[in-house]
Amino acid sequence: MKTTIHALQSKKGVEKITAITAYDALFASLFDAQVDVILVGDSLNMSFGGKEDTLSATMDVMIYHTKAVCAGAKESFIIADMPFGSYQTPKMAIKNALKFYQQTPADAIKLEGGKERSKLIKMIVNEGVAVIGHIGLMPQFARSEGGYxxxxxxxxxxxKLTEDALALQDAGACMLVLEGITAKVAQHITQQLNIPTIGIGSGEKCDGQILVWSDMMGFFQRFKPKFVRQYLDGANLIQTALQRYVADVKSGNFPSLEESY
Structure with missing residues:
Protein backbone atom coordinates (compact mmCIF):
# COMPACT_ATOMS: atom_id res chain seq x y z
CA MET A 1 0.00 0.00 0.00
CA LYS A 2 1.31 3.43 -0.95
CA THR A 3 2.35 5.59 2.01
CA THR A 4 0.57 8.96 2.04
CA ILE A 5 1.27 12.21 3.81
CA HIS A 6 -1.82 11.62 5.95
CA ALA A 7 -0.43 8.23 7.05
CA LEU A 8 2.88 9.87 7.97
CA GLN A 9 1.22 12.69 9.88
CA SER A 10 -0.88 10.18 11.83
CA LYS A 11 2.33 8.60 13.16
CA LYS A 12 3.26 11.75 15.14
CA GLY A 13 3.46 10.83 18.80
CA VAL A 14 2.47 7.24 18.00
CA GLU A 15 5.16 5.57 15.91
CA LYS A 16 8.56 6.70 14.67
CA ILE A 17 8.89 7.52 10.95
CA THR A 18 11.79 5.84 9.14
CA ALA A 19 13.51 7.47 6.18
CA ILE A 20 16.57 6.96 4.01
CA THR A 21 18.02 8.49 0.85
CA ALA A 22 18.17 6.76 -2.52
CA TYR A 23 19.33 7.88 -5.95
CA ASP A 24 18.55 4.98 -8.32
CA ALA A 25 15.91 2.37 -9.06
CA LEU A 26 17.94 -0.61 -7.80
CA PHE A 27 18.50 0.64 -4.26
CA ALA A 28 15.07 2.27 -4.14
CA SER A 29 13.53 -1.15 -4.86
CA LEU A 30 15.54 -2.67 -2.00
CA PHE A 31 14.43 0.07 0.40
CA ASP A 32 10.82 0.25 -0.79
CA ALA A 33 8.22 -0.55 1.90
CA GLN A 34 11.05 -1.25 4.38
CA VAL A 35 11.08 2.47 5.23
CA ASP A 36 8.25 4.98 5.30
CA VAL A 37 10.07 7.68 3.33
CA ILE A 38 12.72 7.75 0.61
CA LEU A 39 14.41 11.09 -0.03
CA VAL A 40 16.02 11.77 -3.39
CA GLY A 41 18.48 14.11 -1.71
CA ASP A 42 20.81 16.59 -3.38
CA SER A 43 23.36 14.77 -1.19
CA LEU A 44 23.72 12.62 -4.32
CA ASN A 45 26.02 15.38 -5.57
CA MET A 46 28.52 14.26 -2.92
CA SER A 47 27.89 10.54 -2.37
CA PHE A 48 27.03 9.76 -6.01
CA GLY A 49 28.88 12.53 -7.88
CA GLY A 50 32.01 12.89 -5.74
CA LYS A 51 31.60 16.65 -5.29
CA GLU A 52 32.57 18.60 -2.16
CA ASP A 53 29.08 19.98 -1.54
CA THR A 54 25.52 19.87 -2.86
CA LEU A 55 25.53 23.21 -4.66
CA SER A 56 26.17 22.14 -8.24
CA ALA A 57 23.24 19.70 -8.39
CA THR A 58 20.79 20.85 -11.06
CA MET A 59 17.08 20.42 -11.73
CA ASP A 60 17.86 18.08 -14.63
CA VAL A 61 20.03 15.91 -12.37
CA MET A 62 17.44 15.82 -9.59
CA ILE A 63 14.59 14.98 -11.95
CA TYR A 64 16.64 12.20 -13.58
CA HIS A 65 17.35 10.57 -10.21
CA THR A 66 13.82 11.15 -8.92
CA LYS A 67 12.41 9.33 -11.97
CA ALA A 68 14.79 6.45 -11.30
CA VAL A 69 13.87 6.20 -7.62
CA CYS A 70 10.15 6.35 -8.40
CA ALA A 71 10.60 3.53 -10.91
CA GLY A 72 12.05 1.34 -8.15
CA ALA A 73 9.88 2.33 -5.18
CA LYS A 74 6.12 1.95 -5.36
CA GLU A 75 5.08 2.04 -1.69
CA SER A 76 7.38 4.38 0.24
CA PHE A 77 6.64 8.12 0.27
CA ILE A 78 9.05 9.82 -2.18
CA ILE A 79 10.47 13.29 -1.51
CA ALA A 80 12.58 15.15 -4.07
CA ASP A 81 15.07 17.84 -3.06
CA MET A 82 14.80 21.22 -4.73
CA PRO A 83 18.44 21.92 -5.68
CA PHE A 84 20.39 25.08 -4.89
CA GLY A 85 19.37 27.95 -7.16
CA SER A 86 16.03 26.43 -8.16
CA TYR A 87 13.77 28.44 -5.83
CA GLN A 88 15.34 31.89 -5.55
CA THR A 89 12.21 33.73 -6.73
CA PRO A 90 8.51 32.82 -6.38
CA LYS A 91 8.12 32.39 -10.14
CA MET A 92 11.17 30.13 -10.37
CA ALA A 93 10.18 28.13 -7.30
CA ILE A 94 6.64 27.43 -8.51
CA LYS A 95 7.87 26.55 -12.00
CA ASN A 96 10.45 24.07 -10.70
CA ALA A 97 8.19 22.57 -8.03
CA LEU A 98 5.53 21.95 -10.67
CA LYS A 99 8.18 20.43 -12.91
CA PHE A 100 8.82 17.71 -10.31
CA TYR A 101 5.12 16.88 -10.21
CA GLN A 102 4.74 17.00 -13.99
CA GLN A 103 7.81 14.94 -14.86
CA THR A 104 8.01 12.50 -11.93
CA PRO A 105 5.61 10.66 -9.58
CA ALA A 106 7.30 12.20 -6.50
CA ASP A 107 4.95 12.73 -3.56
CA ALA A 108 6.52 15.95 -2.26
CA ILE A 109 9.39 18.37 -2.72
CA LYS A 110 11.77 19.62 -0.03
CA LEU A 111 13.45 22.99 0.26
CA GLU A 112 15.79 24.58 2.78
CA GLY A 113 15.16 27.74 4.77
CA GLY A 114 13.30 29.19 7.72
CA LYS A 115 10.67 31.87 8.18
CA GLU A 116 11.93 33.73 5.12
CA ARG A 117 10.69 30.82 2.97
CA SER A 118 7.19 30.74 4.46
CA LYS A 119 5.50 32.87 1.77
CA LEU A 120 7.24 30.83 -0.91
CA ILE A 121 6.07 27.55 0.63
CA LYS A 122 2.50 28.85 0.88
CA MET A 123 2.53 29.74 -2.82
CA ILE A 124 3.84 26.30 -3.82
CA VAL A 125 1.32 24.52 -1.58
CA ASN A 126 -1.47 26.61 -3.12
CA GLU A 127 -0.43 25.20 -6.51
CA GLY A 128 -1.12 21.67 -5.22
CA VAL A 129 2.44 20.56 -4.44
CA ALA A 130 3.23 19.03 -1.02
CA VAL A 131 6.23 20.71 0.61
CA ILE A 132 8.66 19.46 3.25
CA GLY A 133 10.62 22.14 5.10
CA HIS A 134 14.25 21.86 6.20
CA ILE A 135 15.79 23.96 8.98
CA GLY A 136 18.87 23.92 11.19
CA LEU A 137 22.08 22.90 9.47
CA MET A 138 21.27 23.49 5.81
CA PRO A 139 23.84 22.04 3.39
CA GLN A 140 22.93 24.54 0.67
CA PHE A 141 24.01 27.34 3.04
CA ALA A 142 27.22 25.68 4.25
CA ARG A 143 29.54 27.60 1.94
CA SER A 144 28.08 30.99 2.87
CA GLU A 145 28.19 30.10 6.58
CA GLY A 146 31.80 28.92 6.43
CA GLY A 147 31.10 25.25 7.01
CA TYR A 148 28.61 22.87 8.57
CA LYS A 160 14.86 31.56 15.94
CA LEU A 161 14.56 27.86 15.03
CA THR A 162 11.22 27.54 16.83
CA GLU A 163 9.92 30.64 15.06
CA ASP A 164 11.11 29.22 11.74
CA ALA A 165 9.43 25.86 12.36
CA LEU A 166 6.09 27.39 13.33
CA ALA A 167 6.16 29.73 10.33
CA LEU A 168 6.76 26.85 7.92
CA GLN A 169 3.98 24.82 9.51
CA ASP A 170 1.60 27.79 9.20
CA ALA A 171 2.61 28.17 5.55
CA GLY A 172 1.45 24.62 4.83
CA ALA A 173 4.59 22.49 5.10
CA CYS A 174 3.47 18.92 5.82
CA MET A 175 6.69 17.79 7.55
CA LEU A 176 9.99 19.31 8.65
CA VAL A 177 13.53 17.98 8.45
CA LEU A 178 15.58 19.08 11.46
CA GLU A 179 19.28 18.74 10.66
CA GLY A 180 22.22 19.34 12.95
CA ILE A 181 20.13 20.85 15.76
CA THR A 182 20.97 20.17 19.40
CA ALA A 183 18.78 17.39 20.80
CA LYS A 184 17.11 19.58 23.43
CA VAL A 185 16.07 22.21 20.90
CA ALA A 186 14.93 19.60 18.37
CA GLN A 187 12.75 18.05 21.08
CA HIS A 188 11.29 21.46 21.91
CA ILE A 189 10.47 22.15 18.25
CA THR A 190 8.93 18.70 17.81
CA GLN A 191 6.67 19.29 20.81
CA GLN A 192 5.57 22.68 19.47
CA LEU A 193 4.50 21.36 16.07
CA ASN A 194 1.43 19.49 14.89
CA ILE A 195 3.32 18.13 11.87
CA PRO A 196 6.05 15.43 12.07
CA THR A 197 9.74 16.22 12.34
CA ILE A 198 12.39 14.04 10.71
CA GLY A 199 15.76 14.33 12.42
CA ILE A 200 19.28 13.92 11.14
CA GLY A 201 21.89 14.58 13.79
CA SER A 202 19.19 16.14 15.99
CA GLY A 203 18.59 13.57 18.71
CA GLU A 204 16.06 10.82 19.26
CA LYS A 205 13.05 12.95 20.24
CA CYS A 206 12.20 13.84 16.64
CA ASP A 207 9.18 12.07 15.14
CA GLY A 208 11.44 10.16 12.75
CA GLN A 209 15.00 9.73 11.53
CA ILE A 210 16.78 9.84 8.18
CA LEU A 211 20.30 8.88 7.11
CA VAL A 212 22.14 8.98 3.79
CA TRP A 213 22.15 5.36 2.66
CA SER A 214 25.86 5.22 1.79
CA ASP A 215 26.73 6.53 5.26
CA MET A 216 24.42 4.09 7.04
CA MET A 217 25.61 1.12 4.95
CA GLY A 218 29.32 1.94 5.42
CA PHE A 219 30.12 2.72 1.77
CA PHE A 220 31.33 6.28 2.34
CA GLN A 221 34.85 6.03 3.76
CA ARG A 222 36.33 9.54 3.78
CA PHE A 223 34.86 10.30 7.21
CA LYS A 224 31.98 9.26 9.47
CA PRO A 225 29.84 12.04 10.95
CA LYS A 226 29.10 11.77 14.68
CA PHE A 227 25.38 11.21 14.06
CA VAL A 228 25.85 8.25 11.70
CA ARG A 229 25.48 4.67 12.90
CA GLN A 230 26.81 2.14 10.39
CA TYR A 231 24.70 -0.99 9.98
CA LEU A 232 26.89 -2.66 7.34
CA ASP A 233 30.61 -2.73 6.49
CA GLY A 234 29.62 -2.11 2.89
CA ALA A 235 32.88 -0.84 1.42
CA ASN A 236 34.95 -3.77 2.74
CA LEU A 237 32.31 -6.32 1.71
CA ILE A 238 32.29 -4.95 -1.85
CA GLN A 239 36.09 -4.82 -2.08
CA THR A 240 36.45 -8.39 -0.74
CA ALA A 241 33.89 -9.70 -3.23
CA LEU A 242 35.61 -7.83 -6.07
CA GLN A 243 38.99 -9.30 -5.12
CA ARG A 244 37.48 -12.80 -5.25
CA TYR A 245 36.03 -12.08 -8.69
CA VAL A 246 39.35 -10.77 -10.03
CA ALA A 247 41.19 -13.80 -8.62
CA ASP A 248 38.68 -16.23 -10.17
CA VAL A 249 38.97 -14.58 -13.59
CA LYS A 250 42.78 -14.54 -13.53
CA SER A 251 42.97 -18.17 -12.40
CA GLY A 252 40.47 -19.37 -14.98
CA ASN A 253 38.05 -20.47 -12.23
CA PHE A 254 35.36 -18.17 -13.66
CA PRO A 255 33.38 -18.86 -15.73
CA SER A 256 32.85 -22.56 -15.07
CA LEU A 257 31.31 -25.00 -17.54
CA GLU A 258 27.94 -24.50 -15.85
CA GLU A 259 28.26 -20.73 -16.33
CA SER A 260 29.05 -21.03 -20.05
CA TYR A 261 26.75 -21.46 -23.05
Whole structure:
Protein backbone atom coordinates (compact mmCIF):
# COMPACT_ATOMS: atom_id res chain seq x y z
CA MET A 1 0.00 0.00 0.00
CA LYS A 2 1.31 3.43 -0.95
CA THR A 3 2.35 5.59 2.01
CA THR A 4 0.57 8.96 2.04
CA ILE A 5 1.27 12.21 3.81
CA HIS A 6 -1.82 11.62 5.95
CA ALA A 7 -0.43 8.23 7.05
CA LEU A 8 2.88 9.87 7.97
CA GLN A 9 1.22 12.69 9.88
CA SER A 10 -0.88 10.18 11.83
CA LYS A 11 2.33 8.60 13.16
CA LYS A 12 3.26 11.75 15.14
CA GLY A 13 3.46 10.83 18.80
CA VAL A 14 2.47 7.24 18.00
CA GLU A 15 5.16 5.57 15.91
CA LYS A 16 8.56 6.70 14.67
CA ILE A 17 8.89 7.52 10.95
CA THR A 18 11.79 5.84 9.14
CA ALA A 19 13.51 7.47 6.18
CA ILE A 20 16.57 6.96 4.01
CA THR A 21 18.02 8.49 0.85
CA ALA A 22 18.17 6.76 -2.52
CA TYR A 23 19.33 7.88 -5.95
CA ASP A 24 18.55 4.98 -8.32
CA ALA A 25 15.91 2.37 -9.06
CA LEU A 26 17.94 -0.61 -7.80
CA PHE A 27 18.50 0.64 -4.26
CA ALA A 28 15.07 2.27 -4.14
CA SER A 29 13.53 -1.15 -4.86
CA LEU A 30 15.54 -2.67 -2.00
CA PHE A 31 14.43 0.07 0.40
CA ASP A 32 10.82 0.25 -0.79
CA ALA A 33 8.22 -0.55 1.90
CA GLN A 34 11.05 -1.25 4.38
CA VAL A 35 11.08 2.47 5.23
CA ASP A 36 8.25 4.98 5.30
CA VAL A 37 10.07 7.68 3.33
CA ILE A 38 12.72 7.75 0.61
CA LEU A 39 14.41 11.09 -0.03
CA VAL A 40 16.02 11.77 -3.39
CA GLY A 41 18.48 14.11 -1.71
CA ASP A 42 20.81 16.59 -3.38
CA SER A 43 23.36 14.77 -1.19
CA LEU A 44 23.72 12.62 -4.32
CA ASN A 45 26.02 15.38 -5.57
CA MET A 46 28.52 14.26 -2.92
CA SER A 47 27.89 10.54 -2.37
CA PHE A 48 27.03 9.76 -6.01
CA GLY A 49 28.88 12.53 -7.88
CA GLY A 50 32.01 12.89 -5.74
CA LYS A 51 31.60 16.65 -5.29
CA GLU A 52 32.57 18.60 -2.16
CA ASP A 53 29.08 19.98 -1.54
CA THR A 54 25.52 19.87 -2.86
CA LEU A 55 25.53 23.21 -4.66
CA SER A 56 26.17 22.14 -8.24
CA ALA A 57 23.24 19.70 -8.39
CA THR A 58 20.79 20.85 -11.06
CA MET A 59 17.08 20.42 -11.73
CA ASP A 60 17.86 18.08 -14.63
CA VAL A 61 20.03 15.91 -12.37
CA MET A 62 17.44 15.82 -9.59
CA ILE A 63 14.59 14.98 -11.95
CA TYR A 64 16.64 12.20 -13.58
CA HIS A 65 17.35 10.57 -10.21
CA THR A 66 13.82 11.15 -8.92
CA LYS A 67 12.41 9.33 -11.97
CA ALA A 68 14.79 6.45 -11.30
CA VAL A 69 13.87 6.20 -7.62
CA CYS A 70 10.15 6.35 -8.40
CA ALA A 71 10.60 3.53 -10.91
CA GLY A 72 12.05 1.34 -8.15
CA ALA A 73 9.88 2.33 -5.18
CA LYS A 74 6.12 1.95 -5.36
CA GLU A 75 5.08 2.04 -1.69
CA SER A 76 7.38 4.38 0.24
CA PHE A 77 6.64 8.12 0.27
CA ILE A 78 9.05 9.82 -2.18
CA ILE A 79 10.47 13.29 -1.51
CA ALA A 80 12.58 15.15 -4.07
CA ASP A 81 15.07 17.84 -3.06
CA MET A 82 14.80 21.22 -4.73
CA PRO A 83 18.44 21.92 -5.68
CA PHE A 84 20.39 25.08 -4.89
CA GLY A 85 19.37 27.95 -7.16
CA SER A 86 16.03 26.43 -8.16
CA TYR A 87 13.77 28.44 -5.83
CA GLN A 88 15.34 31.89 -5.55
CA THR A 89 12.21 33.73 -6.73
CA PRO A 90 8.51 32.82 -6.38
CA LYS A 91 8.12 32.39 -10.14
CA MET A 92 11.17 30.13 -10.37
CA ALA A 93 10.18 28.13 -7.30
CA ILE A 94 6.64 27.43 -8.51
CA LYS A 95 7.87 26.55 -12.00
CA ASN A 96 10.45 24.07 -10.70
CA ALA A 97 8.19 22.57 -8.03
CA LEU A 98 5.53 21.95 -10.67
CA LYS A 99 8.18 20.43 -12.91
CA PHE A 100 8.82 17.71 -10.31
CA TYR A 101 5.12 16.88 -10.21
CA GLN A 102 4.74 17.00 -13.99
CA GLN A 103 7.81 14.94 -14.86
CA THR A 104 8.01 12.50 -11.93
CA PRO A 105 5.61 10.66 -9.58
CA ALA A 106 7.30 12.20 -6.50
CA ASP A 107 4.95 12.73 -3.56
CA ALA A 108 6.52 15.95 -2.26
CA ILE A 109 9.39 18.37 -2.72
CA LYS A 110 11.77 19.62 -0.03
CA LEU A 111 13.45 22.99 0.26
CA GLU A 112 15.79 24.58 2.78
CA GLY A 113 15.16 27.74 4.77
CA GLY A 114 13.30 29.19 7.72
CA LYS A 115 10.67 31.87 8.18
CA GLU A 116 11.93 33.73 5.12
CA ARG A 117 10.69 30.82 2.97
CA SER A 118 7.19 30.74 4.46
CA LYS A 119 5.50 32.87 1.77
CA LEU A 120 7.24 30.83 -0.91
CA ILE A 121 6.07 27.55 0.63
CA LYS A 122 2.50 28.85 0.88
CA MET A 123 2.53 29.74 -2.82
CA ILE A 124 3.84 26.30 -3.82
CA VAL A 125 1.32 24.52 -1.58
CA ASN A 126 -1.47 26.61 -3.12
CA GLU A 127 -0.43 25.20 -6.51
CA GLY A 128 -1.12 21.67 -5.22
CA VAL A 129 2.44 20.56 -4.44
CA ALA A 130 3.23 19.03 -1.02
CA VAL A 131 6.23 20.71 0.61
CA ILE A 132 8.66 19.46 3.25
CA GLY A 133 10.62 22.14 5.10
CA HIS A 134 14.25 21.86 6.20
CA ILE A 135 15.79 23.96 8.98
CA GLY A 136 18.87 23.92 11.19
CA LEU A 137 22.08 22.90 9.47
CA MET A 138 21.27 23.49 5.81
CA PRO A 139 23.84 22.04 3.39
CA GLN A 140 22.93 24.54 0.67
CA PHE A 141 24.01 27.34 3.04
CA ALA A 142 27.22 25.68 4.25
CA ARG A 143 29.54 27.60 1.94
CA SER A 144 28.08 30.99 2.87
CA GLU A 145 28.19 30.10 6.58
CA GLY A 146 31.80 28.92 6.43
CA GLY A 147 31.10 25.25 7.01
CA TYR A 148 28.61 22.87 8.57
CA UNK A 149 27.50 24.53 11.81
CA UNK A 150 25.43 22.84 14.53
CA UNK A 151 22.41 24.98 15.44
CA UNK A 152 20.52 25.55 18.68
CA UNK A 153 23.49 26.05 20.99
CA UNK A 154 21.97 29.10 22.75
CA UNK A 155 18.58 30.59 23.58
CA UNK A 156 18.66 33.05 20.67
CA UNK A 157 19.15 30.20 18.18
CA UNK A 158 16.44 28.14 19.91
CA UNK A 159 13.93 30.97 19.59
CA LYS A 160 14.86 31.56 15.94
CA LEU A 161 14.56 27.86 15.03
CA THR A 162 11.22 27.54 16.83
CA GLU A 163 9.92 30.64 15.06
CA ASP A 164 11.11 29.22 11.74
CA ALA A 165 9.43 25.86 12.36
CA LEU A 166 6.09 27.39 13.33
CA ALA A 167 6.16 29.73 10.33
CA LEU A 168 6.76 26.85 7.92
CA GLN A 169 3.98 24.82 9.51
CA ASP A 170 1.60 27.79 9.20
CA ALA A 171 2.61 28.17 5.55
CA GLY A 172 1.45 24.62 4.83
CA ALA A 173 4.59 22.49 5.10
CA CYS A 174 3.47 18.92 5.82
CA MET A 175 6.69 17.79 7.55
CA LEU A 176 9.99 19.31 8.65
CA VAL A 177 13.53 17.98 8.45
CA LEU A 178 15.58 19.08 11.46
CA GLU A 179 19.28 18.74 10.66
CA GLY A 180 22.22 19.34 12.95
CA ILE A 181 20.13 20.85 15.76
CA THR A 182 20.97 20.17 19.40
CA ALA A 183 18.78 17.39 20.80
CA LYS A 184 17.11 19.58 23.43
CA VAL A 185 16.07 22.21 20.90
CA ALA A 186 14.93 19.60 18.37
CA GLN A 187 12.75 18.05 21.08
CA HIS A 188 11.29 21.46 21.91
CA ILE A 189 10.47 22.15 18.25
CA THR A 190 8.93 18.70 17.81
CA GLN A 191 6.67 19.29 20.81
CA GLN A 192 5.57 22.68 19.47
CA LEU A 193 4.50 21.36 16.07
CA ASN A 194 1.43 19.49 14.89
CA ILE A 195 3.32 18.13 11.87
CA PRO A 196 6.05 15.43 12.07
CA THR A 197 9.74 16.22 12.34
CA ILE A 198 12.39 14.04 10.71
CA GLY A 199 15.76 14.33 12.42
CA ILE A 200 19.28 13.92 11.14
CA GLY A 201 21.89 14.58 13.79
CA SER A 202 19.19 16.14 15.99
CA GLY A 203 18.59 13.57 18.71
CA GLU A 204 16.06 10.82 19.26
CA LYS A 205 13.05 12.95 20.24
CA CYS A 206 12.20 13.84 16.64
CA ASP A 207 9.18 12.07 15.14
CA GLY A 208 11.44 10.16 12.75
CA GLN A 209 15.00 9.73 11.53
CA ILE A 210 16.78 9.84 8.18
CA LEU A 211 20.30 8.88 7.11
CA VAL A 212 22.14 8.98 3.79
CA TRP A 213 22.15 5.36 2.66
CA SER A 214 25.86 5.22 1.79
CA ASP A 215 26.73 6.53 5.26
CA MET A 216 24.42 4.09 7.04
CA MET A 217 25.61 1.12 4.95
CA GLY A 218 29.32 1.94 5.42
CA PHE A 219 30.12 2.72 1.77
CA PHE A 220 31.33 6.28 2.34
CA GLN A 221 34.85 6.03 3.76
CA ARG A 222 36.33 9.54 3.78
CA PHE A 223 34.86 10.30 7.21
CA LYS A 224 31.98 9.26 9.47
CA PRO A 225 29.84 12.04 10.95
CA LYS A 226 29.10 11.77 14.68
CA PHE A 227 25.38 11.21 14.06
CA VAL A 228 25.85 8.25 11.70
CA ARG A 229 25.48 4.67 12.90
CA GLN A 230 26.81 2.14 10.39
CA TYR A 231 24.70 -0.99 9.98
CA LEU A 232 26.89 -2.66 7.34
CA ASP A 233 30.61 -2.73 6.49
CA GLY A 234 29.62 -2.11 2.89
CA ALA A 235 32.88 -0.84 1.42
CA ASN A 236 34.95 -3.77 2.74
CA LEU A 237 32.31 -6.32 1.71
CA ILE A 238 32.29 -4.95 -1.85
CA GLN A 239 36.09 -4.82 -2.08
CA THR A 240 36.45 -8.39 -0.74
CA ALA A 241 33.89 -9.70 -3.23
CA LEU A 242 35.61 -7.83 -6.07
CA GLN A 243 38.99 -9.30 -5.12
CA ARG A 244 37.48 -12.80 -5.25
CA TYR A 245 36.03 -12.08 -8.69
CA VAL A 246 39.35 -10.77 -10.03
CA ALA A 247 41.19 -13.80 -8.62
CA ASP A 248 38.68 -16.23 -10.17
CA VAL A 249 38.97 -14.58 -13.59
CA LYS A 250 42.78 -14.54 -13.53
CA SER A 251 42.97 -18.17 -12.40
CA GLY A 252 40.47 -19.37 -14.98
CA ASN A 253 38.05 -20.47 -12.23
CA PHE A 254 35.36 -18.17 -13.66
CA PRO A 255 33.38 -18.86 -15.73
CA SER A 256 32.85 -22.56 -15.07
CA LEU A 257 31.31 -25.00 -17.54
CA GLU A 258 27.94 -24.50 -15.85
CA GLU A 259 28.26 -20.73 -16.33
CA SER A 260 29.05 -21.03 -20.05
CA TYR A 261 26.75 -21.46 -23.05
Missing amino acids: KIKGRNEKEML
